[in-house]
Amino acid sequence: MYVCGATPQSSPHIGHLRSGVAFDIVRRWFLATGYDVAFVRNVTDIDDKILTKAAENGRPWWEWVSTYEREFTRAYNALGVLPPSVEPRATGFVTQMVDYMQRLIDAGFAYAASGSVYFDVAAWVAAEGSDYGSLSGNRVEEMEQGETDVAGKRGAHDFALWKAAKPGEPSWPTPWGDGRPGWHLECSAMSTWYLGGSFDIHGGGLDLQFPHHENEQAQSHAAGDGFAQYWMHNHWVTMAGEKMSKSLGNVLSIDNMLESVRPVELRYYLGSAHYRSVLEYSPAALQEAAAGYRRIEDFVARASGGEPVAVGEWTPAFADAMNEDFGVPKALAEIHNTVRAGNKALADGDAALARDLAGAVRAMTAVLGIDPGEWASASAGASGAAEAALDVLVQAELERRAQARADKDWATADEVRDRLAAAGIDVTDTADGATWELKG
Numbered sequence: 001m002y003v004c005g006a007t008p009q010s011s012p013h014i015g016h017l018r019s020g021v022a023f024d025i026v027r028r029w030f031l032a033t034g035y036d037v038a039f040v041r042n043v044t045d046i047d048d049k050i051l052t053k054a055a056e057n058g059r060p061w062w063e064w065v066s067t068y069e070r071e072f073t074r075a076y077n078a079l080g081v082l083p084p085s086v087e088p089r090a091t092g093f094v095t096q097m098v099d100y101m102q103r104l105i106d107a108g109f110a111y112a113a114s115g116s117v118y119f120d121v122a123a124w125v126a127a128e129g130s131d132y133g134s135l136s137g138n139r140v141e142e143m144e145q146g147e148t149d150v151a152g153k154r155g156a157h158d159f160a161l162w163k164a165a166k167p168g169e170p171s172w173p174t175p176w177g178d179g180r181p182g183w184h185l186e187c188s189a190m191s192t193w194y195l196g197g198s199f200d201i202h203g204g205g206l207d208l209q210f211p212h213h214e215n216e217q218a219q220s221h222a223a224g225d226g227f228a229q230y231w232m233h234n235h236w237v238t239m240a241g242e243k244m245s246k247s248l249g250n251v252l253s254i255d256n257m258l259e260s261v262r263p264v265e266l267r268y269y270l271g272s273a274h275y276r277s278v279l280e281y282s283p284a285a286l287q288e289a290a291a292g293y294r295r296i297e298d299f300v301a302r303a304s305g306g307e308p309v310a311v312g313e314w315t316p317a318f319a320d321a322m323n324e325d326f327g328v329p330k331a332l333a334e335i336h337n338t339v340r341a342g343n344k345a346l347a348d349g350d351a352a353l354a355r356d357l358a359g360a361v362r363a364m365t366a367v368l369g370i371d372p373g374e375w376a377s378a379s380a381g382a383s384g385a386a387e388a389a390l391d392v393l394v395q396a397e398l399e400r401r402a403q404a405r406a407d408k409d410w411a412t413a414d415e416v417r418d419r420l421a422a423a424g425i426d427v428t429d430t431a432d433g434a435t436w437e438l439k440g
Contacts, residue, residue: 001027002191002228004204004212005041005087008068009049012075014252014270014281015205015237015244021267022234022275023203024081025368029322032367040194041084042187043069046091046180051169061170075254079267080369080378086194090186094172097181097189100223101161101174109222113152115164115177119184119215121157124222132218135231136210145211159215161185184215188227198226206233207243234275244281252281264375265290271368274329292336296361297372299339302346303358309373311366312359318367328368335364394425398434401427 003023006016023041030037045065054064076083101117104110109124110117125132125140133139143157160182165171171178191199204213213231220227236243244252257266260283269289273279300309315338321330342357365371397416404412420427420436428435 001037001201001203002040002042002187002195002199003084003202004187004208005043005084006069006072007044007047007050008065008072009047009053010068011253011255012068012072013244014254014257014266016072017075017079017081017254017266018237018270018279019203019205019234020076020081021079021270021369023232025271025328026201026203026232026275026326027082028367028369029326037085038195039082039085040191041087042190043072043087043089044183044186045069045089046170047183078254078258078263079270080264080375082369088190088194090181090190091172093186093189093193094174094181096193097162097185098174100185100189100219101176103223104161104219107222107224109219110161111152111154112176113154114150115179116150116153116160117162117174117176117182118153118158119161119219119222120154121159121218122155124218127222129221130218131221133214135214135217138210138214143211145215159184159211161219184212184219187212187216188220188223188225192220192225192227197224199228201230201232202228203232203234206235209233232275235273235278237270237279237281239281241280257286261286261290264370264372265293268293268368268370271328271370272332275326292332293370296335296339296365296370299342299346300358300361300372303342303351303354305351305355309355309358309362311362311371311373312356314363314367315360318364322367331364331368335361338364394420394436398427398436402434 001023003019006012027037027039046061050065051061054061057064101110104119105112105117108120109127110119112118121132121140121143124130140157145157145159147153147160162174162176162182162185163179165178165180169180171180191202202213202216213233217227238244239252254266261269266286269286270279272289272292303309315334317337318331318334321327321334324330338357338361342354342361345351345354345357362371362373366374397420401413401416404410404416417427424438425436426438428437
């Protein structure tokens with residue numbers, strides 16, 4: 001699988017993370033059913049918007065993109081998105097891009113003009129076996145892509161494989177002149193480098209279908225690669241009926257969302273609709289999803305009887321739903337049906353049946369990345385690690401305070417005590433030394 005990842009020009013919003021969650025679920029189902037999945041998710045680390053925003057803020061472009069790339073990674077991790085097998089950056093594949101452009105020029109489907117290199121759409125459309133427009137349904141005569149006033153550019157529908165260097169912009173050397181990668185070329189170069197000339201699935205947001213994915217497919221087929229056998233596009237997150245985007249100013253950041261719900265609840269919400277359906281955001285919808293997840297979580301906790309519930313087997317209905325184009329809404333309905341059956345078993349006093357059903361719930365929720373057992377363990381581990389780290393720091397302060405008291409340095413001893421108190425830590429002196437606890 002190759003999935004178009006981030007263009008880190010600013011902080012991620014829930015529209016970005018919906019794509020991450022959607023394809024994470026696809027990957028998890030393949031893994032759960034025995035497939036070995038090579039999962040490539042790229043980073044577009046050179047782009048007009050990145051260069052513009054970095055310049056506006058007086059920052060080097062490479063620092064700007066690295067800062068927001070880390071924010072994307074933090075958001076993916078927070079929502080339990082599995083790390084990719086590899087996460088290549090576009091700027092690391094210039095050599096492969098040069099090779100790809102040379103193949104296209106040799107085949108008669110690309111040309112150099114004013115230091116740039118363009119894909120010749122008309123030549124490809126006229127070629128035997130051309131399928132240009134098959135992904136998006138767009139007609140060539142209605143297309144206009146990129147700059148229209150470049151000397152030597154043959155058609156308004158031709159798109160840049162390589163952009164000639166502009167003053168002050170980063171550039172790399174090629175046989176046709178210094179410049180930087182075109183948006184579409186980078187993904188063909190990276191995907192085929194890792195996955196071969198033909199691979200199974202290419203994914204990304206619906207907004208990438210044209211021009212990005214249409215042009216990826218065109219240049220790859222023109223170069224002789226079979227490229228993606230299946231294309232998957234997740235639909236948008238909308239708010240008041242409009243696609244969530246930075247340009248509309250209706251962006252909801254991950255950090256803001258996590259002030260009102262837990263990460264697993266936000267993941268549940270983002271993954272709850274079918275990946276090809278619009279997900280309309282509202283605070284009420286988010287809270288409703290969080291409540292739905294808590295019903296699952298509560299049942300598993302009550303069925304455990306204080307002992308961890310082992311992961312069991314998913315139900316046939318769940319498998320049918322996932323095998324029908326990754327039908328998460330039907331899969332979730334089956335999970336909630338199982339929870340209701342489990343709650344009835346508890347009410348009837350059948351603890352053994354309830355426990356078996358909780359095991360099935362764990363198996364099904366694990367496929368969706370929302371297994372209460374896994375999230376509880378991760379939370380406990382994080383809390384334990386934080387408490388251990390805090391203990392080391394507090395003990396060092398208590399030792400300093402004890403030494404100050406032994407030296408009758410009451411001012412330092414009081415200073416340590418007051419600082420700990422301000423941090424919410426109560427210190428109690430006992431015959432065996434000082435102890436501490438966080439204030440309730």
